[in-house]
Amino acid sequence: MAVVLATEPINPAILLAEAETQSNGAGALASFTGLARRAGKDGDTITALVLEHYRGLTLASMQAIAAAATARFALAHAHITHRSGRVLPGEAIVFVAATAPHRAAALDAVAYMMDRLKTEAVFWKYEETAGGKRWIEPTETDHARVTAWSL
Amino acid sequence: MAVVLATEPINPAILLAEAETQSNGAGALASFTGLARRAGKDGDTITALVLEHYRGLTLASMQAIAAAATARFALAHAHITHRSGRVLPGEAIVFVAATAPHRAAALDAVAYMMDRLKTEAVFWKYEETAGGKRWIEPTETDHARVTAWSL
Amino acid sequence: MAVLTVELCGRLADMAAAAAVTLDVAEDGLSIADVRGHLARTFPALTDAITSDKVRACVDEAIVDDRAIVRAGQAVAFFPPLSGG
Amino acid sequence: MAVLTVELCGRLADMAAAAAVTLDVAEDGLSIADVRGHLARTFPALTDAITSDKVRACVDEAIVDDRAIVRAGQAVAFFPPLSGG
Numbered sequence: 001m002a003v004v005l006a007t008e009p010i011n012p013a014i015l016l017a018e019a020e021t022q023s024n025g026a027g028a029l030a031s032f033t034g035l036a037r038r039a040g041k042d043g044d045t046i047t048a049l050v051l052e053h054y055r056g057l058t059l060a061s062m063q064a065i066a067a068a069a070t071a072r073f074a075l076a077h078a079h080i081t082h083r084s085g086r087v088l089p090g091e092a093i094v095f096v097a098a099t100a101p102h103r104a105a106a107l108d109a110v111a112y113m114m115d116r117l118k119t120e121a122v123f124w125k126y127e128e129t130a131g132g133k134r135w136i137e138p139t140e141t142d143h144a145r146v147t148a149w150s151l
Numbered sequence: 152m153a154v155v156l157a158t159e160p161i162n163p164a165i166l167l168a169e170a171e172t173q174s175n176g177a178g179a180l181a182s183f184t185g186l187a188r189r190a191g192k193d194g195d196t197i198t199a200l201v202l203e204h205y206r207g208l209t210l211a212s213m214q215a216i217a218a219a220a221t222a223r224f225a226l227a228h229a230h231i232t233h234r235s236g237r238v239l240p241g242e243a244i245v246f247v248a249a250t251a252p253h254r255a256a257a258l259d260a261v262a263y264m265m266d267r268l269k270t271e272a273v274f275w276k277y278e279e280t281a282g283g284k285r286w287i288e289p290t291e292t293d294h295a296r297v298t299a300w301s302l
Numbered sequence: 303m304a305v306l307t308v309e310l311c312g313r314l315a316d317m318a319a320a321a322a323v324t325l326d327v328a329e330d331g332l333s334i335a336d337v338r339g340h341l342a343r344t345f346p347a348l349t350d351a352i353t354s355d356k357v358r359a360c361v362d363e364a365i366v367d368d369r370a371i372v373r374a375g376q377a378v379a380f381f382p383p384l385s386g387g
Numbered sequence: 388m389a390v391l392t393v394e395l396c397g398r399l400a401d402m403a404a405a406a407a408v409t410l411d412v413a414e415d416g417l418s419i420a421d422v423r424g425h426l427a428r429t430f431p432a433l434t435d436a437i438t439s440d441k442v443r444a445c446v447d448e449a450i451v452d453d454r455a456i457v458r459a460g461q462a463v464a465f466f467p468p469l470s471g472g
Contacts, residue, residue: 013168016182020163023241025189029163030261032254033171033180034387054311054379057363061386082386090174094387103183103472104296107262110181114254114387121386124312135313137383145255185472205396205464208448212471233471245472254387265472272471275397286398288468 003066004081005059009088012095019079019097026076030106031097032114038089040127040134046089048128049136053084058122065116073109075100080113082121086128115145152221154214155232156204160239163246170230170248177227181257182248183265189240191278191285197240199279200287204235209273216267224260226251231264233272237279266296303328304374308337310348312382314357318345331373334359334366341380357382388413389459393422395433397467399442403430416458419444419451426465442467 002018012033023029036049066078079097087093094117098109119138126133153169163184174180187200217229230248238244245268249260270289277284303326315321318341325332325340332340337359342349351357359366360379372378388411400406403426410417410425417425422444427434436442444451445464457463 012171012180013164016167016184017164020184020186020243023186025241027186027188029184029186031167031182031184032258033167033182034254035171035174035178035180037178038176052312054309054360054381055363055377057360060363061384090176092171103185103262103265107183107258107265111254111258114258117387118385120384122381122384123386124382125385126313133316135316135385137385203397205394205445205466206448206462208445211448212469268472269470271469273466273469274471275467276470277398284401286401286470288470 001066001070001077002079003059003063005053005062006081006083007085010081010083010092010095012092015079015081015095016097019077019099022077022079023099024076026099026101028101028103028106029097029099030103030110031095032110033092034094036087036089036091036093040129044129044131046127046129048089049087049093049125050128051084051087051093051123051125054122058084061120061122062117065113065120068116069098069109069113072112073098073100073105075105075109078109078113080117082117082123084123112149115142115149118142119146152217152228153230154210154217156210156213157232157234158236161232161234161243161246163243166230166232166246167248170228170250173228173230174250175227177250177252179252179254179257180248180250181254181261182246183261184243185245187238187240187242187244191280195280195282197278197280199240200238200244200276201279202235202238202244202274202276205273209235212271212273213268216264216271219267220249220260220264223263224249224251224256226256226260229260229264231268233268233274235274263300266293266300269293270297306332306372306374306376306378308341309379311379314348314351314380314382317347317351327374329373331371333368334370334372335368337372337378338368351382352380391417391457391459391461391463393426394464396464399433399436399465399467402432402436412459414458416456418453419455419457420453422457422463423453436467437465
């Protein structure tokens with residue numbers, strides 16, 4: 001398990017290569033990268049996505065999610081790297097990867113980790129635009145997705 | 152859309168970096184890498200996975216799958232690179248990526264492309280072991296998965 | 303009387319125009335409910351948010367309920383809905 | 388009479404111990420059903436597979452059914468179940 005809170009830009013390609021070396025003979029490696037958008041919902045230009053975290057609790061919340069995914073999907077390896085601070089458009093906000101013997105487990109684990117990160121990882125974030133800050137909170141869909149995993 | 156039939160080893164990290172540059176402002180990038188196993192179901196050592204393809208039909212079958220995923224999930228970009236020939240344990244057999252505005256579409260598109268590749272891409276493959284060749288065919292689960300997408 | 307520092311996370315800091323607030327507390331401490339009430343009175347713009355059950359209290363890096371008692375020296379923070387990923 | 392080359396893909400080549408087979412065909416061609424019958428008679432080990440509807444026929448890079456007529460010079464191949472990914 002590799003869980004990193006990064007305050008500098010992250011490189012998904014390098015992280016995927018690392019996850020690949022941690023496959024431990026498992027045949028399936030799934031990943032998800034969240035990239036900072038260039039335009040808001042109403043089309044205005046976003047100059048940055050700014051993420052705030054809270055002390056050690058943020059990393060602990062990420063570790064709990066990676067550990068739960070590892071147990072639930074019998075993963076060979078789980079990886080979460082999450083940015084904090086000012087993320088420029090096109091930069092990666094989050095990279096998640098899972099290796100498992102079969103593809104369904106690896107892909108489901110990545111979806112599961114992303115769904116939980118959206119609503120349970122200790123971050124707050126806002127889009128910075130010419131018009132000011134716009135705080136982003138999970139949508140109803142985000143809440144419904146994370147609830148579905150506990151049914 | 153990028154679809155490649157590769158007869159030499161492929162590098163998933165480089166392919167993910169390429170897919171990232173093709174995100175076209177979309178916020179979600181999902182990927183799947185299939186890695187050649189080191190041991191068979193009964194624990195014997197696999198010396199190689201050997202894939203055969205058939206003329207232009209193989210690439211055409213991959214292109215049809217990427218195009219269908221692009222249309223179905225409104226992808227910004229779809230990527231499939233598939234090895235043919237002799238793949239050594241730990242090497243990548245297939246790399247699939249999708250970029251989309253939202254994570255569910257990107258992840259579903261990757262699952263969809265993998266499910267269709269398993270049963271519809273024009274390849275045949277066998278594991279090479281000390282005991283000889285062992286041809287691999289899709290399982291009942293593989294067939295059920297691809298059928299589920301057309302319901 | 304001693305001083306308790308309360309951190310306001312995410313949009314709460316914008317609402318109060320302050321990332322942290324200090325409160326005087328007696329030696330036997332204050333309940334989280336009392337802290338919420340104090341913040342609502344001090345920062346009217348924060349009232350709706352700070353009295354909502356969607357805003358959670360965190361003491362020394364653990365989420366606590368409104369009956370928890372906090373004393374000077376503890377790390378108290380209020381969390382609006384989390385939003386990672 | 389002219390010669391038709393038939394490729395055997397995947398495990399079919401192992402079963403026949405040949406990756407390709409040549410057949411004599413008259414100018415008006417042969418149906419795929421006839422080709423299957425010929426292969427079954429020539430390679431008894433191939434009989435079950437080549438007469439199964441799980442093994443598909445491909446002519447000039449298109450999947451065809453058993454009524455399709457093939458002539459010398461066309462690229463004919465038989466495909467056992469596909470297995471990519």
